[in-house]
Amino acid sequence: MLGSIADWLAGTALSHQLQATPWAIPLLQSVHILAIAALMGAAWVVCLQVFGVLERVQPLPEISDRLLPWIHAAVVVLALTGGLLVVAEPKELLFSGVLQMKLLLLIGALAVTSMLHRKIRATAAYGNERTQSFSVLRGIAALSMLLWVTVAVAGRWIAYSDF
Amino acid sequence: MTTSTFFEWLESTPVSVAIAQSSWLFPAIEAVHVLALTAVVGSIAMVDLRLLSLWSSGVPAGRLVRSLLPVTWVAFAVAVVSGLVLFATGATVYLANEPFRYKLLLILLAGVNMLVFHALAGQRLNSWQAGATPLFARFAGGLSLLFWTGVVFLGRWIAFV
Numbered sequence: 001m002l003g004s005i006a007d008w009l010a011g012t013a014l015s016h017q018l019q020a021t022p023w024a025i026p027l028l029q030s031v032h033i034l035a036i037a038a039l040m041g042a043a044w045v046v047c048l049q050v051f052g053v054l055e056r057v058q059p060l061p062e063i064s065d066r067l068l069p070w071i072h073a074a075v076v077v078l079a080l081t082g083g084l085l086v087v088a089e090p091k092e093l094l095f096s097g098v099l100q101m102k103l104l105l106l107i108g109a110l111a112v113t114s115m116l117h118r119k120i121r122a123t124a125a126y127g128n129e130r131t132q133s134f135s136v137l138r139g140i141a142a143l144s145m146l147l148w149v150t151v152a153v154a155g156r157w158i159a160y161s162d163f
Numbered sequence: 164m165t166t167s168t169f170f171e172w173l174e175s176t177p178v179s180v181a182i183a184q185s186s187w188l189f190p191a192i193e194a195v196h197v198l199a200l201t202a203v204v205g206s207i208a209m210v211d212l213r214l215l216s217l218w219s220s221g222v223p224a225g226r227l228v229r230s231l232l233p234v235t236w237v238a239f240a241v242a243v244v245s246g247l248v249l250f251a252t253g254a255t256v257y258l259a260n261e262p263f264r265y266k267l268l269l270i271l272l273a274g275v276n277m278l279v280f281h282a283l284a285g286q287r288l289n290s291w292q293a294g295a296t297p298l299f300a301r302f303a304g305g306l307s308l309l310f311w312t313g314v315v316f317l318g319r320w321i322a323f324v
Contacts, residue, residue, distance in 0.1 A: 026323045030316040033201065037315065040198070041205015044234055055230040057222045066221055070209075149198060156194040160187075 002094055009090035018088035025088055032081040036152060039074035042067040043113070043148050050120070050141040064120045071113065098161040102154035109147035116140045170254035183252040196245040200318070202238035204311045206231045211311075214296050214304030224296060225289030262324060266317035273310035276303055 009015055018024045048054045049063050058066075086093045093099055119137050173179060182188045212218035213227055220227045250257050257263045280303035281288075291300070 026319050027316075030319045033197065033315050033319060034204070034312060036197075037201040037204035038208060039205070040201040041209060041234075044202050044238075045206070045209070045231065048234065054233060055226075057226045057230045062221055066219070070205075070218075152198055152201070153194040156197055157190060160190040 006090040006094045009087055012087065015087050015090065018084065025085065028081045028085050028088070032078060032085070035074040035077035035081065038070050039078070040148060040152065042070035043145060046116070047141045047145040050137055061121050064117045068117055093158070096158050096161060098154055098158045102151055102158065105147055105151045105154060109144065109151050112140060112144040112147055116144045170258060173251050174254045176251070179251045182248065189249070189252065192245050192248055196242055196249060199238045199242035199245060200315070203235055203242055204315060206234045206238070207307060207311055211304040211308045214300045216296060223289055224291040228288060260321055260324060262317040262320035266314055266321070269310050269313045269317065273307060273314065276306050276310060279303070
């Protein structure tokens with residue numbers, strides 16, 4: 001099934017157009033990386049704020065409110081540019097085991113990040129950060145950061161893998 | 164030792180050769196470089212968009228800058244070290260690569276822009292409330308966004324020429 005999807009995508013006018021434009025792939029990849037910067041910047045700040053590493057300039061729920069739009073906008077741009085990159089090289093990318101793994105990790109990263117931001121709002125007792133529910137919040141933040149880092153590393157690895 | 168023999172020596176050191184010949188070391192260091200770069204650009208973009216009043220951080224610009232600086236500097240240090248290691252694996256090739264040379268130039272310009280901005284802004288940075296940034300601050304924020312976007316584009320272009 002994947003094979004017929006790849007064949008169909010490779011035959012589309014858009015795929016031919018992208019293939020015929022020498023700067024299309026580096027351009028899409030650059031925009032993709034810029035969106036990763038927006039996402040990773042927001043993810044690091046939220047995670048480090050939860051851990052208390054960065055100076056707490058405002059309450060955590062407000063930090064989450066201010067930075068969630070960065071993550072949402074980045075995910076939209078990443079899906080668009082990532083989708084176009086697949087259309088440009090469907091036969092190389094759809095069968096890439098690394099890309100398939102990246103997409104699985106991405107689902108995990110999105111789920112844990114969404115959980116993190118809901119938990120930030122649900123954790124009421126910010127006065128005392130030694131509570132058990134705050135430890136849970138730290139655990140979720142660390143897991144979400146770890147997943148985003150793995151997604152990004154897997155993304156870079158697509159270009160180097162043979163399977 | 165002339166500069167060109169220095170760069171030839173640099174890419175022939177055992178460490179450079181080992182990284183260049185390994186099947187996973189180069190991509191691994193490159194992945195670290197890209198991760199660090201995204202943290203640098205992401206955290207700087209927050210300050211830039213705040214200065215341009217395109218994003219509301221909810222706190223005065225000075226406090227935002229102070230809280231983000233550790234992220235920017237640690238990530239920048241990691242990006243520079245990993246970048247130097249990647250450079251050492253093919254110093255003469257990178258030096259001849261145009262996107263690479265322009266990328267270095269843009270990083271330099273971004274640094275000068277930041278220094279000039281902080282010299283002009285000084286302590287006033289702490290008093291700018293949402294939407295109340297002076298013209299030179301907006302200008303510096305716009306330039307910074309342009310420079311760092313250029314750094315990302317040129318970095319990706321190194322592999323395509």
